Amino acid sequence: MAALALEEIVVPLRTFSLRLTLDVDSAIALVGPSGAGKTTVLRSIAGLSRPESGRITSNGEVWFDGARDISLAPDRRRVGLVFQDYALFPHLSVRQNIEYARRHEADDYLDRFAIRHLERARPPDLSGGERQRVALARALAREPDVLLLDEPLSALDAHTKAGVRAELHDLLRGLGIPVLLVTHDFEDAAALADRVGVIVDGELRQIATPTELVAAPNDSFVASFTGANLLNGYGERADGLTRVRLLDGTVVTTADDAYGDVVLAIYPWDITISKAAPHDSTMNLINAPIRGIAEIGNRIRITIGPVSAEITAESLERLGLQVGQPAYASFKATGTRVVANGRSVSGRSDDS
Amino acid sequence: MKRTLLSCLITAVAIVTLLFLALPVIAIFAHTTPAHLVDQLSNPVVRDAFVVSLKTSVIAQALIVLFGTPTAYLLATRRFPGHAVAVTLVELPLVLPPAVAGIALLAAFGRLGLLGSTLDALGITLPFTQTAVTIAVAYVASPLYIRQAIAAFEATDPNLTAASRTLGAGPTRTFFRVVLPLAQGGLIAGLALSFARGLGEFGATIMFAGSLQRVTQTLPLAIYAEFDQNFDATLAMSGVLVLISVALLLGLRIGLTWQRSPSKRSLYLFGPSASG
Numbered sequence: 001m002a003a004l005a006l007e008e009i010v011v012p013l014r015t016f017s018l019r020l021t022l023d024v025d026s027a028i029a030l031v032g033p034s035g036a037g038k039t040t041v042l043r044s045i046a047g048l049s050r051p052e053s054g055r056i057t058s059n060g061e062v063w064f065d066g067a068r069d070i071s072l073a074p075d076r077r078r079v080g081l082v083f084q085d086y087a088l089f090p091h092l093s094v095r096q097n098i099e100y101a102r103r104h105e106a107d108d109y110l111d112r113f114a115i116r117h118l119e120r121a122r123p124p125d126l127s128g129g130e131r132q133r134v135a136l137a138r139a140l141a142r143e144p145d146v147l148l149l150d151e152p153l154s155a156l157d158a159h160t161k162a163g164v165r166a167e168l169h170d171l172l173r174g175l176g177i178p179v180l181l182v183t184h185d186f187e188d189a190a191a192l193a194d195r196v197g198v199i200v201d202g203e204l205r206q207i208a209t210p211t212e213l214v215a216a217p218n219d220s221f222v223a224s225f226t227g228a229n230l231l232n233g234y235g236e237r238a239d240g241l242t243r244v245r246l247l248d249g250t251v252v253t254t255a256d257d258a259y260g261d262v263v264l265a266i267y268p269w270d271i272t273i274s275k276a277a278p279h280d281s282t283m284n285l286i287n288a289p290i291r292g293i294a295e296i297g298n299r300i301r302i303t304i305g306p307v308s309a310e311i312t313a314e315s316l317e318r319l320g321l322q323v324g325q326p327a328y329a330s331f332k333a334t335g336t337r338v339v340a341n342g343r344s345v346s347g348r349s350d351d352s
Numbered sequence: 353m354k355r356t357l358l359s360c361l362i363t364a365v366a367i368v369t370l371l372f373l374a375l376p377v378i379a380i381f382a383h384t385t386p387a388h389l390v391d392q393l394s395n396p397v398v399r400d401a402f403v404v405s406l407k408t409s410v411i412a413q414a415l416i417v418l419f420g421t422p423t424a425y426l427l428a429t430r431r432f433p434g435h436a437v438a439v440t441l442v443e444l445p446l447v448l449p450p451a452v453a454g455i456a457l458l459a460a461f462g463r464l465g466l467l468g469s470t471l472d473a474l475g476i477t478l479p480f481t482q483t484a485v486t487i488a489v490a491y492v493a494s495p496l497y498i499r500q501a502i503a504a505f506e507a508t509d510p511n512l513t514a515a516s517r518t519l520g521a522g523p524t525r526t527f528f529r530v531v532l533p534l535a536q537g538g539l540i541a542g543l544a545l546s547f548a549r550g551l552g553e554f555g556a557t558i559m560f561a562g563s564l565q566r567v568t569q570t571l572p573l574a575i576y577a578e579f580d581q582n583f584d585a586t587l588a589m590s591g592v593l594v595l596i597s598v599a600l601l602l603g604l605r606i607g608l609t610w611q612r613s614p615s616k617r618s619l620y621l622f623g624p625s626a627s628g
Contacts, residue, residue, distance in 0.1 A: 046518050074517035087515040091533045100529070101519040142519055 003178040004045070004146045009054030009064075011040050011202075017052075018044075018202035024146065024178040028207075029193035031186050031225065037202040038182035039084070042148045045180070046081045047074035058145050080139030084151040086131045088123035094134050095119040101142035109137040128156045129164050136171070147172075149181035153188050158297070165191050186210075186226050198222045214267065216337070223265035223339045229307045235262040235341070241283075241333060246306060253283045256338040263340035270335035271309035273302055274328045275319060282330040289326050304329040380590050392588035400566040401574035401589060408482060408570065409550050412489035416497050416546055421539070424501030425531070439502075446495040453492055454559020461487070461560075484561035485568050493550035497542040504538025505531065544604045548597050 004024040011018040018037035030038050043049040053066035063072045098106035110116040113133040172179050183189050189196045190210035197207035206218040217223035233244035235258040242258045288305035299310045459465050461478045478484050516526040554572040561568040575586045
């Protein structure tokens with residue numbers, strides 16, 4: 001039996017309904033665009049929103065059962081919820097915030113989260129990273145059976161984020177309780193969770209390990225969400241491979257089997273950028289002027305024709321690339337995956 | 353050049369405004385010597401009026417807080433059919449001419465009023481008693497507290513109440529440990545305004561409670577009654593009221609500045625963020 005189980009819960013939202021069945025045993029992340037219903041999942045588990053139907057159980061204890069009209073009040077569910085903005089009580093000190101949940105002493109938590117020096121500070125005076133640690137300490141001081149995190153890294157600036165992400169990763173591993181976190185950032189999800197579920201318009205599209213999601217996305221949305229380039233084209237079999245003619249006339253080869261309208265996914269890190277045509281076995285070559293160069297964290301994203309590639313800042317300097325300059329993007333047929341096939345497809349909205 | 357002219361003009365207008373507002377208050381104390389004013393405080397009319405005012409005000413404000421706070425919380429946190437009507441009802445005494453409020457109270461609780469026969473059967477007579485003064489003050493002053501309280505409750509972050517619930521606190525504990533402390537600045541501000549308004553109540557009181565020395569004659573009523581007989585006594589009573597009002601305002605400012613998260617608090621009584 002799963003520690004936390006959601007069975008066919010349905011929550012009507014403004015333009016669609018959230019529908020979800022999910023077992024949470026380890027650390028699971030739900031990722032999806034804003035407004036996909038991610039926060040609603042957490043609120044339903046915590047008892048702050050009431051689903052229309054379905055069942056929520058924790059270690060066999062029924063927290064919600066639509067059919068039997070059971071819905072435990074939030075204070076009767078043993079759940080630790082870390083809010084997106086942390087929701088620390090501004091009128092209480094750090095120590096009082098942590099002690100709010102339990103009659104317990106806060107000392108253990110002050111030490112464990114290295115916030116003892118802040119115990120008398122009030123939340124408005126803390127930095128983003130400090131607030132997050134206090135919020136985590138407060139949620140865990142409740143001794144919850146399940147930990148819920150709402151966009152745990154979104155309130156932090158890019159500089160703080162990397163460090164906090166590593167800390168959080170270690171913390172979640174050592175908790176021994178199921179963790180469900182929601183984020184709009186696939187990278188954060190992949191870094192923090194064992195399994196990642198992609199949720200769109202209230203519907204779970206695919207749930208798998210981050211590696212599996214990248215290697216075998218179920219559909220084009222999952223592929224694009226995990227960061228892949230998506231190319232629409234028309235595929236034909238040839239020599240045991242599939243040749244796909246893109247809308248702009250470029251032909252791309254894939255090792256996957258497909259015919260007719262297809263959507264291809266290529267990951268930016270599988271694409272090599274060069275100034276001159278490469279002399280190797282790479283089957284796919286796009287030669288076009290560079291459309292854009294953007295910095296994403298510690299990587300550089302370069303857009304050539306229909307695809308974007310990611311390289312390091314050092315590579316960019318070595319290659320001496322500039323916007324408008326012609327360059328080559330090359331990638332293997334084996335790294336080019338078919339994510340939608342066989343019928344008329346329209347990129348992101350396809351939900352095969 | 354143009355700019356300096358404009359700023360001079362603005363400064364001049366502001367000075368005129370401030371003088372206009374300050375002059376009458378200064379005049380009260382400038383008319384006679386302070387010693388003479390203090391003398392007048394032993395005048396039985398003044399003393400009786402002071403006691404009546406204090407007693408009725410304290411009871412009325414206690415009732416306003418007791419009944420107004422839950423009402424304000426309900427109106428701030430729930431949306432129900434008739435919500436707008438309820439809010440209008442709360443605000444009505446604020447715009448009602450006080451004399452009309454007095455007549456309305458008579459029509460409701462007077463001997464020939466709506467509830468007159470019921471009260472009569474119970475042996476209760478309200479008009480022209482001290483209870484009537486309290487009722488008139490509570491009726492007229494309550495909107496100032498309730499409005500401010502609604503704003504204060506609405507300004508408390510719903511995520512904080514949600515957080516409290518997920519941390520194992522029930523609705524009651526959440527209210528007293530989270531909602532009330534966060535709203536208290538706004539509640540105190542509302543109470544100060546309501547107190548000041550109640551203390552100055554005149555129209556509704558004289559209609560509903562009359563002006564009987566030692567029973568229903570409050571300070572404003574006594575000022576009116578003594579006006580053509582003992583001008584010094586009226587000045588003394590006016591001075592007392594001015595001092596109380598100033599003390600209320602100052603206390604309020606200090607109280608709000610002293611609040612725990614000063615960064616989020618407004619020093620203005622009617623500011624929407626007075627509650628943080």
